[in-house]
Amino acid sequence: MIIFPILITLSLVFYVYYKVAILKSDDNLTQAYLNAKSRICLGSFILFFAINQYIFYQTRISLFVGIAFLILGVMQLSRGIKEAGHYKNEWKRLNNE
Structure with missing residues (x-):
């Protein structure tokens, strides 16, 4: 199945994108929101x-x-x-x- 490697790659790219965007922002609220978005990408x-x-x-080991x-x-x-909705x-x- 080719769909899962594509989804893995996309979520990793967006994770790195949001982490770099945190460094560019000066506002604490924006940083917290971007961190929540990066957490979503990391979870996915x-x-x-x-x-x-x-x-x-x-x-069996791969199952566990x-x-x-x-x-x-x-x-x-x-x-x-939850964090992204709050921020x-x-x-x-x-x-x-």
């Missing part, structure tokens, strides 16, 4: 990597490692989504939009 990277490894190898990575990926993804609402509140 770990999640897609876990699925890809199990599909590729299909062994995949489950551990799956749990970590979902935790990062859900925390990133987006804070930005709207501060800018009166």
Whole structure:
């Protein structure tokens, strides 16, 4: 399946993009929002990597490692989504939009 390597690559590229964008920003709220977005990309990277490894190898050890990575990926993804929503609402509140 070619879809998972593409998704892995895209999520890794966006993770690096958001981390570099944090360095360019001076506003703390923008930095926190970009960090939340990068956390979403990191979670999706770990999640897609876990699925890809199990599909590729299909062994018991890859299942256990995949489950551990799956749990970590979902935790990062859900925390990133909650943080991004919070910081987006804070930005709207501060800018009166």
